[in-house]
Amino acid sequence: MHNPTTPSDDLRSSEQESLLAIRNFSGTYPKQIWSLFMVEMWERFCFYGMRGMLMVFMVTQLGLGDGSANLQYGSIQSFVYAFTFVGGLLADRFLGFRKSLLWGSILMCIGGILMGMDPVNNFYLGICFNIIGSGFFKPNISTMVGQLYHENDSRRDAGFSLFYAGINIGAFLGGTIMILVAKNVSWSAAFYLVAVAMCLSLLVFLVTKNTFGPIGLSPLRHLPKIPRLSRETFIYAVSLLSILPVWLMITDTRYTDLFMTIIGPLTLVYLVWEMRSLGRAENLRLGAAMIFILFSVVFWAFFEQSGGSLSQFALYNLQGQGFFGFSMDANAANNSANAFFVIVLAPVLGMLWVWLSKRNAEPNSTLKFALAFGMLGLAFLAFYANRYFANNQGMASLEIFVLAYLIISVGELCLSPIGLSLMTKLSPLRMQGLIMGMWFLASAYGQYVAGLLGAGMSLSDEGNNSVQDKLIAYTDGYLQLGIYALGAAVLLALLNRPVKQMMQGIH
DSSP, rough: OOOOOOOOSOOHHHHHHHHHHHHHSSSSOOOOHHHHHHHHHHHHHHHHHHHHHHHHHHHHHHHHHHHHHHHHHHHHHHHHHHHHHHHHHHHIIIIIIHHHHHHHHHHHHHHHHHHHTTTTTTHHHHHHHHHHHHHHHHHHHHHHHHSSOOOOOOHHHHHHHHHHHHHHHHHHHHHHHHHHHHHHHHHHHHEEEEEEEHHHHHHHHHHHGGGGGTOOOOTTTTHHHHHHHHHHHHHHHHHHTTTHHHHHHHHHHHHHHHHHHHHHHHHHHHHHHHTTTHHHHHHHHHHOEEEEEEEHHHHHHHGGGGGTTHHHHHHTTTTOOOOOOOOOHHHHHHHHHHHHHHHHHHHHHHHHHHHHHHHHHHHHHHHHHHHHHHHHHHHHHHHHHGGOOTTSSOOOOOOHHHHHHHHHHHHHHHHHHHHHHHHHHSSSSGGGGHHHHHHHHHHHHHHHHHHHHHHHHOOOEEEEEEEEHHHHHHHHHHHHHHHHHHHHHHHHHHOOOHHHTTTTTTT
């Protein structure tokens, strides 16, 4: 089941014994994963609740046009994920995963309080705190999950699937509750929920952090106290000072364009520099990881229409439409349908992989990615087909809309938890924070492109466009995305053999 050898981490003997005690667990899951499950669940409550409110808030409260709102959405979301690369790097080199989580949680609590106090005037300032806080939080908790396992432990995928369920429970609750609170109570109350949920996340972590042994401790803990604290304090100070440039970049998307043009190439240069000290097998595995990361950019660019153009589609072309005779807020359905289906389907798909594995028929990671793109393509074809179920006023079918989310959710389950697990398996231990950060940096590029695609589908902000006009414009765009996604699925299937060789035995 797992590799019982002594960990190769740079640890004291007592720390190695503690780590082995964690990794040599019996059963399917280590007990520590339940703590990380709850910590991540509450943080994702905040993230997906905020994500589901962004477009509606910008259009209805800030007065942005559809195209401008899509660009703004893509800018904000891309920085959320771009800062995960920075957060992963700082955790690897200076803070460790635990202190990164704590600092990120505190920043997100502050962001929620600021937006709750004055949603319109404090919106961008609060968003900046959330962007930086998420950067410190998100990549490091995923890496901690991976470090609960020995390198070749076959139970790792099951652990990430459980962890992914926590993500989606939080997404379902946050995506449903926060938009309903915003629409029916107040935007202030909805934003205050961010602070409340992050306090719960922080409390769970503080109560359980001593059960993780040496996992997540600072890599500088062996240094004398004063130089160690000086470096950590410097990082905290710089992260606060970065609020101003982040505020400038998200309020003027031209700066976002410049940032995204620079950060990707610089990241790749840094990775190549780090790879100089690695052996051939490790470099081949990292090359395979890069292929998965590049395809994930395309996947998330399409998938993240859910927070952009699909949110607008729900606002304009689905409001007031019933769901099999029941009343349902269309934006709440848009925010929560994907998470609901992931929660329901994750154990089913997990059992399917196990059943196929016992028969030596489980598809490898590359083919799972191909399947993910195939389902993504079919989902967007369903979004496109909704134009044929619309009435004369351009109001489409909420049932078809939710059906498309069912299809897209299967695709997500074939890619996202598999990708999280792959990043920890394909990267050397000392570079796991960096590679996990790059995985989320790819999501940043996906979010950025998602905003551009959504803006391209939107009609002119100055035009007096009807609901019917919006229906045609959006569904035309979804048809193109569906065709491109199916093309990517075919390309991945063709790349299966060479990528499998690069993975050096990793399935």
